[in-house]
Amino acid sequence: MLWNTMILALREIRRNVLRSVLTILGIVIGVAAVIIMVTIGGGATVQVRQQIAGMGSNLLMVTPGKRLGPGQSTDNVPFKEADSRAIARDVPAVAAVAPVSSQSIQAIFGNQNWTTQVSGSNNQYLQVTNRSIRSGRQFTDSELRSGAAVCIVGETVIRKLFGGQEALGEKIRLQKLSCEVIGLLAAKGQSTMGTDQDDIVVIPLSTFQRRIAGNQDVGFIQVSVEEGVATEKVQNDIVRLLRERRHLSSSDDDNFNVMDMKEIAQMLTGTTRMLTALLSAVAAVSLLVGGIGIMNIMLVSVTERTREIGIRLAVGALESEVLMQFLVEAVVLSSFGGLAGIVLALTTSVWLAGILRVPFVFNGGIVMVAFLFSAAVGVIFGYFPALKAARLDPIEALRHE
């Protein structure tokens, strides 16, 4: 009997292609929308979290000028290398200090060229930015002191200039400076702000100042604070030291800025989290709309189906047989729609994650919730009108307009 009912239900689905497709479509869209949005949102959050973890611990960024933001600085007195040394020497609980000057420069190797960010700094740069050397070596003290023509190169630059070739020991040209590749940086990927952190060439600060910038300025200073020390205290110490070194009276505002990178990162996490919540809300609405779509199709077909139920009852179908048929129909349509939605959502999510460069994070919970909700809507609105109709006297059901 159950087998017969299954056959009847499947026949009925096949016979009413349009109705079946519309029902399934509602479920597919509802399920897919929710899963995609939550998956992508979750991926973005995970990515931000990873980047914060990879950003280097307790990083402070010291920049000249009054405030970061539009219309930046009025009296932009640049730092000198001595400022960086003073911080390293006089501020307690500082783990590493890297003075950095950088500029966008075209790097040339053979007939390949690639415009990249060239930074002049010291070995502590690697420590504060939480990077490591994949192969080759750091700068030596004498190279740093004498301003030698050597460089450490990021993954992207290697790929663009050398293709698959061995880069160590080769010489690349930065403007008029021809420098030897002595180290390759381990890849780090995209930053929180979406820039490529591997599109970089690092040379000694003195080399940068003499051969590229042509002055003794330092663009900014990155400071990493020792583990377990409150960054606020170090921040205050740096401000005090720099005010003194820059001869600011107590009435003057700071003409430099000490920022905690963690704060920026946390702000970004908050933003992504809010975005995920927003996307989820949108997704919930699509699920609801999908549900209403299913409901409409089911209710619209009730008249026709009530007559069908009347016919079946008249020719000798038991109420339970009719109901079983409708239940099977609703379950088959809903599960089919749900599964199609899940497949669509997962393929789209993987594809979108690739495009948006966020990790694909599978969230089984939301898949279940979306599927169960849609299936429940499908089954309830497929089954209950049928239940009402099957309880009528056959003649009532047949007369239904």
Next chain:
Amino acid sequence: MNMTAVYRTDKQALIELRGVTKVYGSGQAAMHALRGVDLRIDEGEFVAVMGPSGSGKSTCMNILGCLDTSTAGTYWFKGVEVNRLTRNQRTKLRRFYLGFVFQGFNLLNRTSALENVELPLIYRGASAHERRHRALEALRTVGLEGWESHTPGELSGGQQQRVAIARAIVTGPTVLFADEPTGNLDSARSHEILELLNGLNREQGVTIVMVTHEQDMAAHAKRIVRFLDGLVESDKPNIRNA
């Protein structure tokens, strides 16, 4: 089928109604469709039920066909008191003993003639092979050989009614109820349908109860029962056919 109803001891009629009433609504708004109908139909009869609209003839037939229930009175089918049967038992009565032909055909849309005719057999639990075999035979009986795969939308009114008749007779019912089977057909088609019903009655001994308001359709029957205001007004054999 386990019928725990009361069996009568005197000579059994196929169908017997005694004092059957049907009231729609209640109180002031109550509408008395049947006011106490007594009727007896024996096996093998061909009864035409006539009467003006609202006389209760269709209501009476729906009660006879177990498509509807009476308000009061007693209905015996083969000696079984139908009023006392449960809903499912009445369904089984329809399944095994009764066949229906409606004025509006009531076929399943988008469903082939063959599948429409197979429908009652599915609920009887017949095998796919048996279903097909019997449905084809029924379609042949009503002269629709070659039209098996057409859906109702692709068939004319007369052909649709033939499909409906095939569906009604495919189970080999004891009684065939026809509610204005020719109401939607022209007179040539109508006479063909009546010929068909007549043939079933004569050759296969199917008892036929047919509601109609057309005199020349009723003329095919062996007996004519007239309803008026919810009561049997007259009940006489059709002299021409009796």
